[in-house]
Amino acid sequence: xxxxxxxxxxxxxxxxxxxxxxxxxxxxxxxxxxxxxxxxxxxxxxxxxxxxxxxxxxxxxxxxxxxxxxxxxxxxxxxxxxxxxxxxxxxxxxxxxxxxxxxxxxxxxxxxxxxxxxxxxxxxxxxxxxxxxxxxxxxxxxxxxxxxxxxxxxxxxxxxxxxxxxxxxxxxxxxxxxxxxxxxxxxxxxxxxxxxxxxxxxxxxxxxxxxxxxxxxxxxxxxxxxxxxxxxxxxxxxxxxxxxxxxxxxxxx
Amino acid sequence: xxxxxxxxxxxxxxxxxxxxxxxxxxxxxxxxxxxxxxxxxxxxxxxxxxxxxxxxxxxxxxxxxxxxxxxxxxxxxxxxxxxxxxxxxxxxxxxxxxxxxxxxxxxxxxxxxxxxxxxxxxxxxxxxxxxxxxxxxxxxxxxxxxxxxxxxxxxxxxxxxxxxxxxxxxxxxxxxxxxxxxxxxxxxxxxxxxxxxxxxxxxxxxxxxxxxxxxxxxxxxxxxxxxxxxxxxxxxxxxxxxxxxxxxxxxxxxxxxxxxxxxxxxxxxxxxxxxxxxxxxxxxxxxxxxxxxxxxxxxxxxxxxxxxxxxxxxxxxxxxxxxxxxxxxxxxxxxxxxxxxxxxxxxxxxxxxxxxxxxxxxxxxxxxxxxxxxxxxxx
Numbered sequence: 001x002x003x004x005x006x007x008x009x010x011x012x013x014x015x016x017x018x019x020x021x022x023x024x025x026x027x028x029x030x031x032x033x034x035x036x037x038x039x040x041x042x043x044x045x046x047x048x049x050x051x052x053x054x055x056x057x058x059x060x061x062x063x064x065x066x067x068x069x070x071x072x073x074x075x076x077x078x079x080x081x082x083x084x085x086x087x088x089x090x091x092x093x094x095x096x097x098x099x100x101x102x103x104x105x106x107x108x109x110x111x112x113x114x115x116x117x118x119x120x121x122x123x124x125x126x127x128x129x130x131x132x133x134x135x136x137x138x139x140x141x142x143x144x145x146x147x148x149x150x151x152x153x154x155x156x157x158x159x160x161x162x163x164x165x166x167x168x169x170x171x172x173x174x175x176x177x178x179x180x181x182x183x184x185x186x187x188x189x190x191x192x193x194x195x196x197x198x199x200x201x202x203x204x205x206x207x208x209x210x211x212x213x214x215x216x217x218x219x220x221x222x223x224x225x226x227x228x229x230x231x232x233x234x235x236x237x238x239x240x241x242x243x244x245x246x247x248x249x250x251x252x253x
Numbered sequence: 254x255x256x257x258x259x260x261x262x263x264x265x266x267x268x269x270x271x272x273x274x275x276x277x278x279x280x281x282x283x284x285x286x287x288x289x290x291x292x293x294x295x296x297x298x299x300x301x302x303x304x305x306x307x308x309x310x311x312x313x314x315x316x317x318x319x320x321x322x323x324x325x326x327x328x329x330x331x332x333x334x335x336x337x338x339x340x341x342x343x344x345x346x347x348x349x350x351x352x353x354x355x356x357x358x359x360x361x362x363x364x365x366x367x368x369x370x371x372x373x374x375x376x377x378x379x380x381x382x383x384x385x386x387x388x389x390x391x392x393x394x395x396x397x398x399x400x401x402x403x404x405x406x407x408x409x410x411x412x413x414x415x416x417x418x419x420x421x422x423x424x425x426x427x428x429x430x431x432x433x434x435x436x437x438x439x440x441x442x443x444x445x446x447x448x449x450x451x452x453x454x455x456x457x458x459x460x461x462x463x464x465x466x467x468x469x470x471x472x473x474x475x476x477x478x479x480x481x482x483x484x485x486x487x488x489x490x491x492x493x494x495x496x497x498x499x500x501x502x503x504x505x506x507x508x509x510x511x512x513x514x515x516x517x518x519x520x521x522x523x524x525x526x527x528x529x530x531x532x533x534x535x536x537x538x539x540x541x542x543x544x545x546x547x548x549x550x551x552x553x554x555x556x557x558x559x560x561x562x563x564x565x566x567x568x569x570x571x572x573x574x575x576x577x578x579x580x581x582x583x584x585x586x587x588x589x590x591x592x593x594x595x596x597x598x599x600x601x602x603x604x605x606x607x608x609x610x611x612x613x614x615x616x617x618x619x620x621x622x623x624x625x626x627x628x629x630x631x632x
Contacts, residue, residue, distance in 0.1 A: 002492040004597060006484050007604040011563075014611040019556040023611075026560030030567055030607075037571060041578050047318070062568075070560040102388040103360075106351040107576065109382075111499055115580065120352040121311050121319035122583040127350060129576050136572035140565035147561060173403075180404045181411040181456040182526055186519035186562075188415055189448075190569040192422060193516020193602065197508045199422070201500035203430050210293055210386070214363065219385045226396040229411075233403040 025070050032065050037136070044124065044132070051128035052092060059088045059139050066143045076154045079246050080146035083239035087142055088135060091231045096131045098223055105130045108216040110201070130220070138228040141187050142235055148183075149176045149239040157247045165248040172240025180232065187228045195221050275401075279394055286387045290332040293363075297384055298328035298340055300360045311347075315585040319347045326356055328364075330376075340364070340376040351580065356380075361387075407456075414455045418448055422515075437503070441511040445474060445518055457526060462533045465624045469525035469617035470518070476616070477521070477609030478514050481601075493601060494594045509598060517606035520566050521613045527558055528617030529624075536625045540632065547622060555614035566606040570599045 015023035040058040044051050063084040067077040099105055105126040107115060153172045157163060163171075198221070202212050212218050264272070290297045307323040326342040342364065346353035356362065361384035367377045400408035425444045429437055449470045457463040485493070495505035531554050532547055574595045581591040 001488050003485055003488040003490055004492055004600050004604065006488050007481065007601060007608065010480065010484065011604050011607045011611065014608060015559065018552070018611050018614050019559050022556045023559060026563060029560055030563055033564065033567065034571070037568075041575060041582075044575075044579060045582055066561060066564055098388075098392060102385050102392075103354050103383050104385075105354070106349075107580070112352060114496075114499065115577075118580055118584045119313035119315065119317065120349070120580070121313055121321065121347045122315075122317040122349055122351060122580065123319040124349050124351070124579060124583065126576065129579060133572050133575040136575065137569045139572075140561070140568035144561040144565055177404050177407040180400075180407050181414065182519075182523040184400075184411045185414065185452055185456070186523045186565055187569055188418065189519030189522075190516050190566055190606070192418070193512040193514070193518075194570060194573060196512040196515065197498060197500045197503075197505075199426055200430070200508060201502050203426055204502035210295075213389060214382055214385045216382070216385075219389055222389055223392055226392050229396050229415075230399050233399045233408065236403050 022070070029065050029070050032069070033062050036061050036065070044129070047123040051125065051132045052096065055092065055132040055135055056085075056089065059135065060085055062139055063088075063143045063146075066140075067147060071147065075246065076150045076243075077147065079243045080143070080150040080239065083146045083150070083235060083242050084139075084143050086242075087146075087231060087235040087238055088139070090234065091138075091142075091227065092131060092135050094230070095134050095223075095227050096127065098227070099127050099130050099134075102219055102223065104216055104220040104223060106216075108220070110198075110215070110217050134224050134227050137191075137224060138187065138231045141183055141228065142231050145176070145179070145183055145232055145235045146239045148179055149236065150243045153240070153243045154247065163248070165244045168248060169240050169244040172243055173236055176236030176240060180236065183232050184229050187232070188225060191221065191225050191228070282390055282394075283387075286390045289386070293332060295363045295381070296333050296335070296366065296378070297331045298342070298362055298364055298378070299331055300326050300328045300356050300358050300362065301339070302327035303356060303358060315583065317583055319349050321345060321347050322355070324356065326380075328362070331361070335366075335376065338376060340366075340378050342378055342380055344380055354383075410455050414452050417451055417455075421447060421451070437507045437511045438514070441514050442475075445514060446471060448515075448518060449474075449522060453522060453526060457530075461624045461628065462526075462529050462621075465529040465533075465620045466522070466525040466617070469529065469613060469620040470522045472620070473521045473525060473613030473616050474514065474518055474609055476612055477517060477605060478510075480608055480612075481513065481605040482510070485601075492593065492597055494597045496594060498598060513602050513605050516570070516602055517566065517609040520562055520606055521609045524555075524558060524562060524610050524613040525617040525620075528555060528614065529621040532618065532621035532625060536628070540629075544622060544626065547625065548618065551618040551621070552614075555618065559611060559614065562610045563603075563607040566610070567603045570603045570606075571596065574599055 012027050015027045019026060036058055040054055043049050043054055063081055067081050071077050149172050152175050153168060156171055157168060198217065304325050305322050306325050309321045311319050311321050324344040324346065326344055328340050328342060330336055330338050330340055344356055346355045362380050363382040363384060364378040364380055367379060397412055400412055404411065421444060425440050429435055429440045449467055453463050453466050495509065498505050498509065528551060532551050535547055535550055536542060577595050578591060581595060
């Protein structure tokens with residue numbers, strides 16, 4: 001049997017055992033998200049499609065699936081959704097700018113070895129492709145952060161209906177701060193795991209510090225990690241603000 | 254000025270010292286990185302003039318259209334004994350910039366001098382790399398500042414924990430490379446234990462909550478590694494393609510397993526700490542809460558975080574393949590080949606991480622219950 005199929009089956013069984021109906025739903029959501037990703041890549045193959053706009057669409061769809069399908073459509077998920085989309089747009093602008101200035105787009109000298117049979121003149125803007133890649137790798141963490149802040153904020157508002165908007169905002173930010181550390185850790189380790197081969201490569205071939213820090217491949221990975229951290233941080237005030245605004249206004253009516 | 258004065262008044266003495274130290278570090282490092290040319294042995298040039306001398310439209314074998322430009326660059330040498338002289342460089346790039354790139358006035362580049370056959374005065378060279386250190390430093394500062402502004406204390410702790418983990422991983426790899434015969438998996442196992450203890454203590458402080466989370470993380474990640482390892486053995490790694498792993502100087506199988514081990518650790522830690530803090534919070538609110546009630550609430554919390562946590566890992570791994578998927582597909586590679594070669598390892602990583610996340614939910618729950626019951630007995 002195929003290893004991936006076997007692992008997927010084990011994951012499905014575990015998810016259903018631990019999570020019941022919600023577990024099954026979470027598994028299906030991963031599947032749907034994968035489908036969205038693959039379809040997006042296929043549309044990106046058309047040179048006339050703008051990868052940035054496509055990424056915004058895809059991220060919106062992915063956060064819809066994660067928020068509205070696994071959880072329900074309610075005021076919490078709606079504010080979390082809005083915050084996710086706003087954060088993605090801000091982050092995408094930052095990442096595109098950074099990719100352009102640091103020239104990390106495309107493949108590096110180190111990667112080109114195995115790819116020499118391919119033509120690199122494929123007419124698709126790789127600045128945008130790299131920006132899309134970076135934003136997609138943090139979308140899961142951003143959505144998680146949004147829902148993790150918005151839902152306890154709703155609980156707080158429910159238990160203290162008279163809370164002022166400012167106070168509610170503050171408690172949202174403080175909840176966000178508490179999970180900032182673990183959430184950045186999740187992504188950092190995920191990226192470290194992926195970059196392990198590269199780190200060993202640098203050490204085995206005795207790259208100097210100067211060579212490592214200026215190389216395209218290292219810069220690309222550093223920028224991915226930093227942008228992920230920035231994304232996780234800026235969504236805290238955004239979600240807190242939007243949720244506080246939405247909850248306290250509706251409470252006044 | 255009045256606002257600034259008010260702001261400074263509001264700061265405590267400690268904060269003031271921290272801010273001043275940060276400001277000095279920032280200014281010092283930026284000044285250094287913009288003037289560090291003499292520290293590099295490789296010649297560095299700054300582009301002063303560019304002109305495009307040739308434009309060709311190309312169509313490759315797969316009908317991909319692109320435009321090729323040939324750029325002549327005049328640049329000034331910034332270091333070495335030729336400092337101050339100007340040099341002529343050639344650059345070819347395409348609009349897609351999938352491998353090549355366009356250079357603009359002000360860019361700083363590493364170059365190699367070409368041996369000049371005739372003794373004419375003008376220097377010629379080949380471009381090797383962009384000088385990216387200054388950008389990396391600025392992005393790093395942006396990251397540090399945003400994390401500090403938004404996260405305050407917790408932001409500082411996550412930066413410290415990131416720095417320690419980077420140093421630790423780098424040291425562990427040095428040990429691995431310089432001592433022959435040590436197994437990478439063993440080294441990663443030891444590092445995982447250290448990572449877990451350091452990160453969780455930094456994020457959560459020394460208390461029973463943290464101890465429960467540390468035990469749960471270690472059990473969860475070792476168990477998930479074991480499951481993945483057994484599955485890979487039993488299915489004889491059918492469908493896993495190591496060819497495109499890239500950057501290989503060592504046997505791919507070991508490097509992959511070690512990466513998988515470390516990669517899921519963050520997510521497993523996150524689940525473990527979430528489970529143990531919520532169980533402890535419930536217990537602290539009501540010291541007489543029944544174990545069954547704790548179990549039930551714990552499982553509910555676990556269900557809530559399961560979906561988003563697996564999603565985080567899934568996207569972190571699979572998205573990295575986007576550029577190569579596009580390159581393969583644009584070059585007319587068959588679909589199933591493209592997917593299996595570019596995604597099989599990433600999917601395995603994501604699934605193994607998912608398994609780690611899900612099994613850590615009950616493990617984290619029971620570890621927290623164990624510590625809670627011990628506390629109860631002491632009451």
